[in-house]
Amino acid sequence: xxxxxxxxLALPFAYISVLGGSLFxxxxxxxxxxxxxxxxxxxxxPPHLQRNIYLSLLHLEPEAGQEKAxxxxxxxxxxxxxxxxxxxxxxxxxxxxxxxxxxxxxQRGSVGDDLNQRFLRAEKEIEEELRDVVSEANALAPGWGxxxxxxxxxxxxxxxxxxxxxxxxxxxxxxKQWWEKRRETIQKDFMKELDEDATKDSTKxxxxxxxxxxDATTPASTPGKKKKGGKK
Numbered sequence: 001x002x003x004x005x006x007x008x009l010a011l012p013f014a015y016i017s018v019l020g021g022s023l024f025x026x027x028x029x030x031x032x033x034x035x036x037x038x039x040x041x042x043x044x045x046p047p048h049l050q051r052n053i054y055l056s057l058l059h060l061e062p063e064a065g066q067e068k069a070x071x072x073x074x075x076x077x078x079x080x081x082x083x084x085x086x087x088x089x090x091x092x093x094x095x096x097x098x099x100x101x102x103x104x105x106x107q108r109g110s111v112g113d114d115l116n117q118r119f120l121r122a123e124k125e126i127e128e129e130l131r132d133v134v135s136e137a138n139a140l141a142p143g144w145g146x147x148x149x150x151x152x153x154x155x156x157x158x159x160x161x162x163x164x165x166x167x168x169x170x171x172x173x174x175x176k177q178w179w180e181k182r183r184e185t186i187q188k189d190f191m192k193e194l195d196e197d198a199t200k201d202s203t204k205x206x207x208x209x210x211x212x213x214x215d216a217t218t219p220a221s222t223p224g225k226k227k228k229g230g231k232k
Contacts, residue, residue, distance in 0.1 A: 044122030085152035
């Protein structure tokens with residue numbers, strides 16, 4: 001049997017124990033720091049105002065001196081939930097349009113991982129939001145959850161189209177004013193050129209008339225003298 005010198009192995013075991021403990025401590029601190037950073041990340045979207053309004057109407061508290069809160073009509077509750085779904089449609093469109101660009105920037109190393117973490121968290125939040133809206137819609141009206149986002153999509157499309165038309169109309173009015181000013185400028189320049197051409201023509205005509213005038217004081221040219229012919 002071989003005798004084991006435990007004293008000589010104590011140092012390597014102690015080194016391994018210290019190394020393992022250091023790695024475990026570093027891993028724990030790193031995970032906590034990453035979790036803290038993830039929790040403190042700036043949200044991708046601003047606060048959901050339409051959702052807050054819906055929840056406020058749904059859980060309306062009684063005013064001072066009243067035992068019960070005033071009952072909100074169901075039509076108002078449904079309208080608030082529909083507006084919430086419209087905002088969700090807008091955020092879904094923004095998520096879809098930003099995803100491809102973000103992936104390209106990540107591959108190039110142009111953005112950090114924090115931005116990607118914010119985006120992933122926004123995707124998860126919007127998925128939970130959609131499920132919540134569908135559940136709330138079905139609770140208000142059975143089967144409404146299947147068509148609420150279709151209606152919200154139509155409202156969002158009409159709103160975007162109306163905004164685009166208003167922008168075009170505003171731009172058309174400004175362009176119309178620009179063309180009116182441009183037309184006046186062109187007309188003034190054209191009339192100015194006509195006046196200058198008329199002035200030049202009158203000046204040129206006067207100089208031509210002066211060139212053909214004959215001085216009346218100058219005697220008319222006399223015919224040449226006849227040669228003397230014959231004998232004297």
